[in-house]
Amino acid sequence: MLAFVIRRLLQSVLVMLAVAFIAFSLFNFVGDPVSLMLPPEATQQDREEVRKTLGLDQPFYVQFKVFITNALQGNFGISLRLGRPVSALLAERLPATLELAFAAALIGLFIGIPMGVYTALKRESWISRALLTTSLIGVSLPNFLIGIFLILIFAVWLGWLPSFGRGDVTQIGFWTTGLLTVTGIKALVLPSITLSFYPVTLIMRLVRSEMLEVLRTDYIKFARARGLTNRSVHFGHALKNTLVPVITITGLQLGGVIAFAIVTETVFQWPGMGLLFIQAVQFADIPVMAAYLCLIGFIFVVINLIVDMLYFVVDPRLRVERPGGGGH
Amino acid sequence: MSTPQSAPLLEVRHLRVEFPTRRGVLTAVDDINLTIAPGEVLGVVGESGAGKSLTGAAIIGLLEPPGRIAAGEILLNGRRIDNLSYEEMRKVRGREIGAIFQDPLTSLNPLYSIGRQIIETIMTHLPVTESEARDRAIALLNEVGIPAAEKRIDHYPHQFSGGMRQRVVISLALAAQPKLIIADEPTTALDVSIQAQIISLLKKLCREHGTAVMLVTHDMGVIAETADRVAVMYSGRIAEIGPVHDVIHNPQHPYTVGLMGSIPSIGQDVERLPQIEGAMPRLNAIPQGCAFNPRCTKVFDRCRTERPDLMDAGATRASCWLHAKNKEAVHG
Numbered sequence: 001m002l003a004f005v006i007r008r009l010l011q012s013v014l015v016m017l018a019v020a021f022i023a024f025s026l027f028n029f030v031g032d033p034v035s036l037m038l039p040p041e042a043t044q045q046d047r048e049e050v051r052k053t054l055g056l057d058q059p060f061y062v063q064f065k066v067f068i069t070n071a072l073q074g075n076f077g078i079s080l081r082l083g084r085p086v087s088a089l090l091a092e093r094l095p096a097t098l099e100l101a102f103a104a105a106l107i108g109l110f111i112g113i114p115m116g117v118y119t120a121l122k123r124e125s126w127i128s129r130a131l132l133t134t135s136l137i138g139v140s141l142p143n144f145l146i147g148i149f150l151i152l153i154f155a156v157w158l159g160w161l162p163s164f165g166r167g168d169v170t171q172i173g174f175w176t177t178g179l180l181t182v183t184g185i186k187a188l189v190l191p192s193i194t195l196s197f198y199p200v201t202l203i204m205r206l207v208r209s210e211m212l213e214v215l216r217t218d219y220i221k222f223a224r225a226r227g228l229t230n231r232s233v234h235f236g237h238a239l240k241n242t243l244v245p246v247i248t249i250t251g252l253q254l255g256g257v258i259a260f261a262i263v264t265e266t267v268f269q270w271p272g273m274g275l276l277f278i279q280a281v282q283f284a285d286i287p288v289m290a291a292y293l294c295l296i297g298f299i300f301v302v303i304n305l306i307v308d309m310l311y312f313v314v315d316p317r318l319r320v321e322r323p324g325g326g327g328h
Numbered sequence: 329m330s331t332p333q334s335a336p337l338l339e340v341r342h343l344r345v346e347f348p349t350r351r352g353v354l355t356a357v358d359d360i361n362l363t364i365a366p367g368e369v370l371g372v373v374g375e376s377g378a379g380k381s382l383t384g385a386a387i388i389g390l391l392e393p394p395g396r397i398a399a400g401e402i403l404l405n406g407r408r409i410d411n412l413s414y415e416e417m418r419k420v421r422g423r424e425i426g427a428i429f430q431d432p433l434t435s436l437n438p439l440y441s442i443g444r445q446i447i448e449t450i451m452t453h454l455p456v457t458e459s460e461a462r463d464r465a466i467a468l469l470n471e472v473g474i475p476a477a478e479k480r481i482d483h484y485p486h487q488f489s490g491g492m493r494q495r496v497v498i499s500l501a502l503a504a505q506p507k508l509i510i511a512d513e514p515t516t517a518l519d520v521s522i523q524a525q526i527i528s529l530l531k532k533l534c535r536e537h538g539t540a541v542m543l544v545t546h547d548m549g550v551i552a553e554t555a556d557r558v559a560v561m562y563s564g565r566i567a568e569i570g571p572v573h574d575v576i577h578n579p580q581h582p583y584t585v586g587l588m589g590s591i592p593s594i595g596q597d598v599e600r601l602p603q604i605e606g607a608m609p610r611l612n613a614i615p616q617g618c619a620f621n622p623r624c625t626k627v628f629d630r631c632r633t634e635r636p637d638l639m640d641a642g643a644t645r646a647s648c649w650l651h652a653k654n655k656e657a658v659h660g
Contacts, residue, residue, distance in 0.1 A: 227449070227453060
């Protein structure tokens with residue numbers, strides 16, 4: 001297991017280097033930073049000077065090394081649009097996005113898994129059919145449309161929940177949380193439901209198909225033949241065997257939800273990283289884009305590592321080394 | 329007559345299993361009558377699709393839908409169990425009727441240690457504490473011949489070989505001390521060298537525990553070695569049933585005769601083994617009269633129109649009109 005962890009960590013470092021390289025390339029491909037920084041009437045000499053002070057005259061690999069060194073220290077430069085350190089901007093926005101993403105992922109799990117189990121066990125019931133049909137809508141409707149519908153119903157018509165923003169937030173160290181105030185929680189409801197629509201339907205369909213598969217296996221038949229209760233057969237034996245793919249998909253979904261919260265954050269004007277990123281794209285704010293790219297890459301890598309560790313917790317076949325003997 | 333004098337442990341009367349399909353109802357098991365006495369080993373043989381496994385599944389109440397018991401009764405210790413609710417039948421399974429399936433590699437849940445699976449079975453059926461159940465589990469593993477059971481109990485199925493896993497499966501079937509075990513092809517998936525071990529283990533344990541066994545297999549060798557009586561199934565019906573020695577050495581039904589003739593034996597020097605011409609009919613094309621009549625060498629008119637029930641035929645009972653002169657059809 002230790003060897004596995006070390007190998008995965010090394011792979012993660014490689015992945016992060018690749019992501020950092022792409023992020024770094026943004027600086028060179030999306031326009032010349034010097035001409036962006038200097039007024040149009042600057043002389044060639046001014047340009048050379050700025051180039052030198054910024055270290056842009058150095059060979060490519062030296063620049064990349066500097067970029068990596070700075071990035072490791074959390075230094076991604078200054079936002080061109082806002083004139084503030086990028087790391088500070090992201091740190092401000094990160095809690096909002098993470099809270100939204102985790103709320104959505106939790107909804108995905110706590111609604112998706114029971115619905116998946118139910119539709120697998122009661123395949124013929126009309127509720128199952130209704131859920132499956134509805135889930136198709138969940139998969140195919142675009143996120144922003146669901147968000148706008150929810151705003152229309154719950155914010156405009158019923159007036160129960162706010163349609164935008166994060167409500168009142170509490171500062172705990174560097175973390176700002178909306179979970180401790182009523183307005184904060186109310187503000188979280190609509191965007192997290194919007195964002196969870198896809199994970200819920202995906203997890204439900206996944207759990208359902210995995211359950212149907214597992215329920216056909218010999219060990220489930222044998223568990224029934226041993227007279228175990230339905231509860232134990234369904235939840236103790238069947239559900240646990242569906243967990244490996246569910247963990248994988250949930251992990252990927254969590255990463256995806258964080259990375260692609262952009263649309264939902266835009267619809268609900270949620271002050272998270274996605275909103276920051278979309279504004280950065282509009283202004284060609286390269287340092288913010290590069291840093292966002294690195295951060296999302298990092299989050300994906302961390303989630304994948306955690307997912308791999310969870311496999312070990314769930315499946316003993318990976319956990320235990322095979323003993324030498326064990327013959328007849 | 330071989331019907332045991334003591335009251336039967338299991339009694340199956342006129343059992344019929346059907347599968348409703350879009351193109352009509354298929355009858356996979358038809359009018360099966362059999363009894364198993366306490367401690368007796370009844371072998372059930374037949375080709376694939378003869379309905380032997382379905383009969384076993386019907387007895388433990390685990391027919392895969394849409395399969396269903398369409399007619400007949402199943403009595404365990406004189407109590408009807410075919411019409412119990414799922415929950416009542418669940419309490420019978422494991423506690424009164426244990427089961428062993430064909431493939432030990434897939435019968436155990438890969439995610440739980442074997443100890444956990446045995447303990448859970450014991451605690452489902454018997455009023456014991458967890459540590460008592462664990463002690464019992466270790467004793468069971470010792471009994472089925474798992475070396476170092478105290479240590480191995482916490483191992484996972486993938487850490488055992490196929491033969492060892494089948495031993496674990498046997499210990500699971502015996503966990504709550506059932507009086508009857510349905511063993512469905514318990515050795516088919518194993519190496520030949522392991523088969524004999526598993527069969528003798530099963531035989532020994534059942535003798536010691538006084539457990540009756542319904543041994544479903546297509547391997548006549550296993551039956552000859554293990555069973556007290558044997559039922560030969562053909563096309564969903566019992567062709568012949570009787571003491572294992574008589575059925576093997578003096579078969580009365582033409583199908584059994586053909587079956588026995590096709591078994592090679594050491595010292596017998598023949599070019600070709602005799603074989604029964606043709607194949608067992610499909611479920612949707614069972615011929616009128618005796619299902620075996622198109623393949624039978626001794627077929628006559630009555631076989632094509634009227635279906636024979638089991639009737640006395642020498643030391644065994646066979647469903648064949650050749651024996652009609654002995655006695656008119658009697659159920660039993």
